[in-house]
Amino acid sequence: MxxxxxxxxxxxxxxxxxxxxxxxxxxxxxxxxxxxxxxxRIEAVTALLPGVNCGACGYAGCSDYAKHIILDALPVNLCSPGGEATVRKIAAFMGVTATLTERQVAVILCKGDDALATRTTLYNGIADCGAAQQIGGNGKACRYGCMGLGSCARICPVGAIELVNGLAVVHPDLCISCGRCVGTCPRRLIKMVPESRFIHILCSSQDAGPDVRKICKVGCIACTLCAKVVNGVGITMRNNLAVMDYSVPVTNEETITKCPQLTIVKRSGTKEGAA
Amino acid sequence: MKTLRALFTPRGGIHPRYFKEPSAGLAIETLPLPKLFLVSLSQHLGAPSRPLVKKGDLVLRGQPIAEPAGYVSAWVHAPTSGVVKSVDSRLTANGQLAGVVTIEADGLDKAVESDPVNGDWTTRPVRELVDEVLKAGIVGMGGAGFPTQVKLLPPPGKTIQTLIVNGAECEPYLTADHRLMLEQADRIWQGVLILKRILGAGQVRVVIEDNKPDAVAAMEQAMKGTDGDVELVIVKTKYPQGAEKQLIYSVTRREVPSGGLPMDVGALVENVGTAAAIQAAIVDRRPLTERVVSVSGDALRTPRNVLARIGTPFSDLIAFCGGLTEATAKILNGGPMMGIAQSSITVGINKTTSGLLALSQARVPLFTSMPCISCGRCVTACPSGLLPCTLSENMEAENLEAAEDLNILDCIECGACAFECPSHRPLVQHMRQGKTKVMQRRKQREAEAKKATPT
Known part of the structure; x- marks a missing residue:
């Protein structure tokens, strides 16, 4: 002691x-x-998933999705970032046959960067698209176009969206198809499209042609030339705007050359085709 | 009738420079009829009105051009006679896209014939008077634009004991209510008496800030000899003294509960402009098609108080006031604290547009916002007793749950916090953004709860 x-x-x-x-x-x-x-098996499937925890499948991260695959026999093809390879691996592990869907990539339907689209006023507020939209935008004359404050770029888990000269641009080769950017855009400019589509109409303005010309060099003026090329199949005119219907294949490159405003571009979504 | 000074003053608040001198001494002038009117269908809080006219229609002054699209909504009337040029969606003065009826004036300014009067307002049934307020398209003219008839019909079980008439006008630069009280005190007072009858309120309190002694004298004159519990209350000059909840506190020392309405403490606040509009609707039988706007600011050549029709483009008002100087940096719909910056001057004035300001670079310097230094000045300034600094950081971190717990929805967006912030943080923008997101989240949650519980 x-x-x-x-x-x-x-x-x-x-x-x-x-x-x-x-x-x-x-x-x-x-x-x-x-x-x-x-x-x-949950741990094993989690290991097969890419581990981005993006939520594209609709579950709270990769392990949660794995849990639901095992317990609720969920389809194994919901992981878009993993792509075909992951789906095959999980299908093999689970002993099921998976239906493969085409990879989707995000496209931002606006081409008007600071050099091409007019700005009327200076914005000195929060750099957040939603906040700017609450006061009618950040001074970009076009009230339909990309404000370039980058809310989509910030939410992208893999940095696939870049701000180039006041315009958000998607790098299709980096896009993991999680679709999180779609909901952040207060102007609803972002669309998920099949990667094989290479013709895009990069405008969302519903203003009349003459008004568009005044404020944007590359806005759709609703001249209908592109729609005529494809006889209205796949491209339809709606509210002063040519709208691409991504469920109908459009491959005629004449639509691009005919566009007087250079609104229509060729941009492949595939990893190989990305320039 | 007696005049007394308020014994209480709301917590927080700030003392900005008031800049009322340029326009306070100027009589209200009537704007010559513009050629074009841009009448928004979403000038009030609540559902946007449904248009009743289409392109090519002929309209007369005072003719309804849009009907309410819900219980909380309002009628909209043509400001003059002319042809409807278009009905489409445009950017409006409140910064939102909304339906806009464009009317080309024919210059005749012919009015629709009003219905014959069914007797005196002192004897007509109350319900009829409320209907007339609704039909006249009257909304709160102090800034929020809440449809007035909704306030006049409190749900069963709630009674209004105190009718508070808001003549505080605490927003810098603005003098529209001040001039209205000086020049049309009798009209305002008659409107107040109509409101008193509709509500059956026992007490009437007319509230004016102590920096407007002439308005106090004018209202005193108009109210002289009125029986009953009627008082003119002079409150301390301070921003935001004229905010609804703050005013109720100054007058009754009752606090509106969080998430509650003034009627929860038996009070109802109406702006002096709204009272005048009610008088016009019920006595003169004219719907709301015009209002007083203070056109001021250091970038404007000749500030004025203008009586303008609803839908008058900003450009016409600016031209009437001598135009803009080269130093113009910012155009605002409303005052400098709560006004909305405009990106175009081809927008029409709303029923709530109490001011149009043109400010120079000297008044609106560009700033870079910096991190919060936790000095607490915003907390001292906040009249709602919130923590703007913490809420703003919560918004930056997208922590909506914490923001809701800290009662972000009680923010009145007065801007006192941002005025005080030495780090120039965009506090009000964060609050506005946060309130919208928290409301969305709450709705989502309620929808999910509804789905989960079987009916």
């Missing part, structure tokens, strides 16, 4: 060490008796 009370260092070592030992014993017993059995 004298040895302990007379030696504070030893006393403390015994107290702390003893407490540790007791706790360890409790934990060891608890681990044995309170053990929760988890399906080992």
């Amino acid at each position: 004298d040895l302990l009370t007379g030696n504070p260092i030893l006393l403390q070592t015994v107290i702390i060490g003893g407490t540790g030992l007791i706790c360890a014993a409790i934990l060891a017993i608890a681990a044995r008796f309170l053990h929760v059995h988890e399906d080992p």
